[in-house]
């Protein structure tokens with residue numbers, strides 16, 4: 001029978017974020033002997049979160065040098081915990097941090113790893129995506145330890161009464177550190193517009209910046225309408241490639257839009273129950289990013305746009321400026 005190590009890094013406040021708790025939920029649901037391994041500058045809040053999960057062992061690596069993502073320290077900490085736990089399955093949330101560090105750790109332990117996993121079945125097989133989520137495969141492996149990185153939004157998060165876990169500290173011998181983390185630089189988007197948990201994805205296309213019926217573009221009004229809608233609904237904002245490329249070139253359009261908002265083949269594939277596309281043509285490279293949006297609607301002036309060809313459940317042939325003005329007014 002397999003034994004499980006749930007492995008996660010804490011946030012800056014010492015807690016485990018929701019994606020980590022989703023993976024813990026999946027690990028607990030497997031019903032196999034479970035060890036919890038946590039890494040971070042502080043693990044105090046995480047200790048309360050996982051204390052009641054039923055694990056037989058709690059292992060930790062803590063210290064300032066483990067607070068920031070850096071391959072050498074992350075890999076050394078994860079390796080030390082994996083060796084101490086001796087589990088056959090190591091299950092961790094898929095984040096930029098684990099996607100980067102854990103493949104090397106699997107190699108050091110002579111094991112195997114699968115990333116982009118969306119489900120772990122009772123028998124231990126996993127479901128994962130290939131080719132930017134165009135193909136789904138069920139994978140079984142005999143190699144152990146088998147590291148499995150589970151994507152967010154694929155399992156319900158583990159919740160339980162806060163209870164202090166009794167952690168054993170695992171010693172780590174660090175290699176000489178060549179990388180100093182001096183800070184994090186992220187694209188300037190002005191405000192947080194990407195909300196993975198939102199019920200609605202609102203997509204803005206390049207049409208918002210094009211000349212309108214009066215022969216003039218109206219980017220300022222476009223900004224007001226879009227931001228107004230986002231503030232009222234707390235929807236998540238996506239963009240077409242044409243629009244985010246314009247913003248990236250510093251054009252005076254939609255300052256809050258960055259490449260992180262891009263949906264599509266070369267962008268993101270978010271999961272929301274509903275999506276509303278506006279001023280976007282609905283071309284295939286864009287619409288493949290909508291594959292997990294359950295109900296799709298679009299507003300476009302063009303009755304022959306891509307959305308009309310079976311890509312949207314409802315297409316409103318209308319001026320998005322007028323529609324969103326009215327919608328915002330109705331929302332109050």
Ligand SMILES: Cc1cc2nc3c(=O)[nH]c(=O)nc-3n(C[C@H](O)[C@H](O)[C@H](O)COP(=O)(O)OP(=O)(O)OC[C@H]3O[C@@H](n4cnc5c(N)ncnc54)[C@H](O)[C@@H]3O)c2cc1C
Nearest residue numbers: 205206207240241242264265266267279281285286301320
């Ligand atoms: C290899 C490759 C990868 C790509 N990857 C991606 C990707 O990941 N994501 C992506 O988005 N694209 C991607 N593209 C580009 C994609 O093919 C399209 O060029 C892009 O999505 C077009 O963006 P758009 O629909 O916003 O702009 P446009 O094609 O310019 O369409 C603007 C639309 O706005 C409508 N419009 C204008 N004014 C209004 C109004 N007032 N009311 C309502 N509608 C209005 C117009 O009718 C038009 O349909 C990729 C292309 C290639 C070749």
